[in-house]
Amino acid sequence: MTLLADLPQNTALLDLLRQQGVPQEHGAYVYEGWELHTHPDLVDRLENLAPQWPVLATFGVPVLAGKGIAAVATWGMGMLLVRLPQAPAEPLEPAEPCPPLTDPGQGWYSLCPWQSELPSAESRRLLSLVIQHALSYGASLSQDDSSDGQGHPVQAPDRRRGKAKGRRQGGRGRRR
Secondary structure, three states, X not given: OOOOOOXXXXXXXXXXXXXXXXXXXXXXXXEOOEEOOEOHHHHHHHHHHOOOOOOEEEOOEEEEEEOOEEEEEEXXXXXXXXXXXXXOOOOOOEOOOOXXXXXXXXXXXXXXXXXXXXXXXXXXXXXXXXXXXXXXXXXXXXXXXXXXXXXXEOEOOOOOOOOEEOOOOOOOOOOO
16 A cells, blocks of 8 residues: 555656565565565665655655655665756765656656765755755645645645564664
């Protein structure tokens, strides 16, 4: 099951995730009933970069959405996909492409979620800004014009945050 809205603006991402999704109830890496396709450390990184946004478990991939429109997704250990009107500015290091999403004209860009060439605080600041920009841009693609009391776009339905479960077989995962 996916929490990401099945809207025309989400079709390309949902089609890609649906193709690689593997239903899974038990095992080493389970994410809301699907095989996790993102390293648990990257799930944590996404949650830390956008702490106020609900993470939507979508076919085993964590996704952030603005007004139901997918704007950010993580994949593997080193891919942060962001939906933007144009490529993010320097000094952000790109990650490997993720066709067909990152093909020219598709509006998705792949970034390294760790930005090891930058100081940690600067990396976090820049990535958080890019994520906020992507969420605002995603929301602008929606037909919904509602906002919260602070003028931010209303988010996806308020559901509990997806968490990677069973990160290690027989283990308890990282402690916080």
